[in-house]
Amino acid sequence: MADSGCDFPGSLTNAALPPPRTRIFKIIVIGDSGVGKTCLTYRFSAGKFPDRTEATIGVDFRERLVEIDGEKIKIQLWDTAGQERFRKSMVQHYYRNVHAVVFVYDMTNAASFRSLPAWIEECKQHSLGTEVPRILVGNKCDLQDSVQVGTDVAQQFADSHSMPLFETSAKDPNSQGDGNHRNSDHVEAIFMTVAHKLKSQKPLVLSQPPEGSGGTVSLSGARDGGGEASRSWGCGGC
Ligand SMILES: Nc1nc2c(ncn2[C@@H]2O[C@H](COP(=O)(O)OP(=O)(O)OP(=O)(O)O)[C@@H](O)[C@H]2O)c(=O)[nH]1
Numbered sequence: 001m002a003d004s005g006c007d008f009p010g011s012l013t014n015a016a017l018p019p020p021r022t023r024i025f026k027i028i029v030i031g032d033s034g035v036g037k038t039c040l041t042y043r044f045s046a047g048k049f050p051d052r053t054e055a056t057i058g059v060d061f062r063e064r065l066v067e068i069d070g071e072k073i074k075i076q077l078w079d080t081a082g083q084e085r086f087r088k089s090m091v092q093h094y095y096r097n098v099h100a101v102v103f104v105y106d107m108t109n110a111a112s113f114r115s116l117p118a119w120i121e122e123c124k125q126h127s128l129g130t131e132v133p134r135i136l137v138g139n140k141c142d143l144q145d146s147v148q149v150g151t152d153v154a155q156q157f158a159d160s161h162s163m164p165l166f167e168t169s170a171k172d173p174n175s176q177g178d179g180n181h182r183n184s185d186h187v188e189a190i191f192m193t194v195a196h197k198l199k200s201q202k203p204l205v206l207s208q209p210p211e212g213s214g215g216t217v218s219l220s221g222a223r224d225g226g227g228e229a230s231r232s233w234g235c236g237g238c
């Protein structure tokens, strides 16, 4: 066997190695029907607000390849159904090998905010580990005159569950990333923040986990704040 480090024809150089596998981060998007889960995930993957949507049945997958610190990562969004009748046979699949959970409520619909404890409870019942980040997203902030859920009460709820809160609009063109909309977080930035968090926390997530590995080889459980100093991450009772 040739010494490693010796580079001659026939030796195992980088060119001969298979390309590194693309890591996949599975992020599930959960919340009442009509809060805008499909619109948010479509906005992130396709870059625009969909012309029209229908109630999601089961789950829709939306993917986008991003580059973080020079590494290509596939963000796989699971756009879940909010209606019980369209989701019940699927729920166990939602939570299997999940890397992060995004809870969504509609800022113009107080009932969707009141449902959040039930969604958190479902998450708890599927025994997600504390290393799985959760975030809270209030959607439809473009409908300013119809807001029923104020930022203060949402922030309190988020704090009590150790989740960062983002308020956004899947529809508002200014939420695309040009920085014009003072009070909203950009849809793009929200999912990218989650991806950064996962990348920093899970150095060894496999793209194709071996049987029975649960999808990860090693979880450092690091909590570096992901650059969101005022936004905590964690499980907070789920
Ligand atoms: N004004 C406004 N309307 C939105 C926004 N996001 C979604 N909508 C509208 O809200 C309605 C429901 O959006 P969906 O994305 O289909 O809701 P969903 O959460 O996927 O609903 P289910 O699939 O039934 O769980 C649609 O009429 C959207 O056009 C938003 O940011 N602003």
Ligand SMILES: [Mg+2]
Pocket (backbone or CB within 6 Å): 037, 038, 039, 053, 054, 055, 056, 079, 080, 081, 082
């Ligand atoms: Mg939907």
